[in-house]
Amino acid sequence: MGMVPVRCFSCGALVGHKWEEFERRIKAGEDAGKVLDDLGVRRYCCRSILLSHVEVIDDVLKYFIKPMGDKREREGEREEENERERE
């Protein structure tokens, strides 16, 4: 999975929608605690969700290879190859 949890594991409060702003501001060098205060994440259960999260899906997506065309195209290529072999 590797995406930010939609809700806090402990209390069930919504945290998912705050992730992108949190990530952006952390990367800009802001203090994590202050950003969390700003976002209104008060309880330590919710704070730990955002603080400890690693967006693994970003790394996984890098290795995704785009599927080659559709089936018909692929079959066409195979026929061409076969023809070449026959020659």
Place this chain on the structure above:
Amino acid sequence: MQVKILSEDGNTLRFLLSGSSIPFANALRRIMLSEVPTMAIDDVVIIENTSVMYDEILAHRLGLIPLVTDLDTYVMPEECSCKSELGCSKCRVVFTLDAKAEEDVKTVYSRDLATDPSNPSIKVVNGDIPIVKLAQGQRVKLEAYARLGTGEMHAKWQPLSLCVYKFVPKISIHRTKCAGKDCGKCVEICHRKVLSLEGGALKVERLMDCTLCGDCMKACPAGAINVGYDSSSFIYTLETLGGLPNHRIVLEAAKILMNKAEDFKKSLSEFLGEGGKEGEEMKIEEKKEGKEEEGKEHEGKGKEE
């Protein structure tokens, strides 16, 4: 029994319930958390999912998205007149999602869930929740069915993310023992700033913010301060997830508690009112149901007291 709203700010509500009892207060709290119905996505039909996320996780994430709930129009599927497993327009709402990453990586948000054209009022509470990320060429196409449910079925149907109560604090100051402005240790130590020194005399400034920690009692060298509580009054703090407004959740919980008490009263009077053979039969029937109902009856008793 009296209710007074202390503060209402965004998603949070603080109110005071006075002249009540612990069993009643706790019954109300438990019903608010686990028995007030809200809307959430329950069944998901996945037509296409070429994302890196498994279907199950995708469906789980969809389920956790809070939805605006309309309790006046919708009914629980178990109580619906349609008796259909698939549900009808009174007990089910359809959402559709069709997203494809054309060129770059695309994040699918909760706002991309298209609402049911016949029920546009049921929509997501917050549109900025990331659901899944798609790499170039990946696609997610699905239909999601939302229904009413309760927190006891699954936590995704809980209407509140916070529901707690505490006793109303009682702070008494022994005027002759207190050194007033020469001391001030209790004012300093209190992390909630409940106490203040005004014109040399110690004053309880913000009683409702007191957490009953007792630090001021320990700090006072003269033992002039005492922190106690009133166990018949409660300060509730609620934090809604946005599906239902806080005050509506309290009202619904009170209604449910009332119905439980009515049910209990009815079955009790039936049981006591009829003697002889019929009574015997009823006793056996009640015993069968009793096991499931035990918890509920307990809450009913709270109300009766």
